[in-house]
Amino acid sequence: MSEISVLGAGAFGTALAISLARDGRAVTLWARDPRDMAEARENARRLPGFTFPDTLTVTGDLEAATAAPIVLLALPLQQTAAFLEEHAALFRNQVLVCCSKGVDMATGRGPAEIIRETCPGATPAVLSGPSFAVDIAAGLPTALTLAADDPEPLQHALTTANIRLYRSTDLIGVELGGALKNVIAIACGIAIGAGLGESARAALMTRGYAEMNRFAQARGAQPETLAGLSGFGDLALTCTSEKSRNFAYGLALGRGEPGAEGVTIEGKSTAKAVSNAAKQAGIDMPIANIVVALVSGAVTVPQAVEILLSRPLKEE
Numbered sequence: 001m002s003e004i005s006v007l008g009a010g011a012f013g014t015a016l017a018i019s020l021a022r023d024g025r026a027v028t029l030w031a032r033d034p035r036d037m038a039e040a041r042e043n044a045r046r047l048p049g050f051t052f053p054d055t056l057t058v059t060g061d062l063e064a065a066t067a068a069p070i071v072l073l074a075l076p077l078q079q080t081a082a083f084l085e086e087h088a089a090l091f092r093n094q095v096l097v098c099c100s101k102g103v104d105m106a107t108g109r110g111p112a113e114i115i116r117e118t119c120p121g122a123t124p125a126v127l128s129g130p131s132f133a134v135d136i137a138a139g140l141p142t143a144l145t146l147a148a149d150d151p152e153p154l155q156h157a158l159t160t161a162n163i164r165l166y167r168s169t170d171l172i173g174v175e176l177g178g179a180l181k182n183v184i185a186i187a188c189g190i191a192i193g194a195g196l197g198e199s200a201r202a203a204l205m206t207r208g209y210a211e212m213n214r215f216a217q218a219r220g221a222q223p224e225t226l227a228g229l230s231g232f233g234d235l236a237l238t239c240t241s242e243k244s245r246n247f248a249y250g251l252a253l254g255r256g257e258p259g260a261e262g263v264t265i266e267g268k269s270t271a272k273a274v275s276n277a278a279k280q281a282g283i284d285m286p287i288a289n290i291v292v293a294l295v296s297g298a299v300t301v302p303q304a305v306e307i308l309l310s311r312p313l314k315e316e
């Protein structure tokens, strides 16, 4: 039995499994269809070019994978609740570390609440911060935040040669930092794609950060958490790199092109989820609201600029 399993063999789950196994840990990577990967020892579809270390086992047997005491969840967030509900009987007492970044559109829940409600015997944890899958798989260094009620044992269990983990007990802050930065990254991509300039991007990042803090603190997050890796850190990465799928999607929208098909872009659904929740709670989220309107085609980029710039003047 592996000590650690990763459920979901997308780009990120595969990269995490590679990084953990490269340190010599026995790691199981579960996929719906593991056949090609098990034979090729590579995830040619989602993360090509990175050979699996010998201690990485690929399986399609979910029962075997969930026998590990530590289970990383790396499905798109919108699929996570239904997946855990369907397989709840397998999740009895493991530590479930959610590595996805989003807010559930149907219920407004984040990963920790989803885990608590669907798998009451399991212990929730959240891993988030600046980490492109290709960078992790290539062994490039980064630092992430790991949040749990008792994060220290997990911090030691999941730190790898190229991933330095900082610990936190602020689960809601860490999960919202990772989820909300995707919305701002779409907005920044649109600004750059539409030729609004780098000053506009910096303004969006800064006001976006204020908006992230406002929403997260209303949910009980600590402001220091948002200033950390899973907030400011991931915002800086995602809003400035075309390697980000959320930024690249915004870039395409801003240029008047369709976004790439079949790509996981968490910020689209998260924008809807937080915009709805914020309206109900009376929280001002102008950038999330405008991202929803731009993604749905309800407003054009010039109209969005007009809406944002004509808001009443206020203190910073």
Ligand SMILES: NC(=O)C1=CN([C@@H]2O[C@H](COP(=O)(O)OP(=O)(O)OC[C@H]3O[C@@H](n4cnc5c(N)ncnc54)[C@H](OP(=O)(O)O)[C@@H]3O)[C@@H](O)[C@H]2O)C=CC1
Residues within 6 Å of the ligand: 008, 009, 010, 011, 012, 013, 032, 033, 046, 074, 075, 076, 077, 079, 083, 099, 100, 101, 102, 131, 132, 133, 134, 263, 264, 266
């Ligand atoms: N990619 C990155 O650089 C990073 C991603 N993340 C986060 O990780 C999460 C996953 O993203 P990423 O790995 O990039 O996604 P990908 O688009 O690369 O892959 C998604 C994976 O989820 C699997 N999947 C989807 N639905 C289900 C389901 N119902 N049951 C089982 N498996 C399912 C897919 O399986 P199949 O292949 O069979 O379709 C696929 O392997 C996202 O929340 C993202 O924000 C976080 C940090 C970095």
Ligand SMILES: O=C(CO)COP(=O)(O)O
Residues within 6 Å of the ligand: 101, 129, 130, 131, 132, 182, 185, 234, 237, 238, 243, 244, 245, 246, 247, 264, 265, 266
């Ligand atoms: O979260 C990420 C990097 O930390 C990946 O961002 P994208 O999902 O936008 O590619």
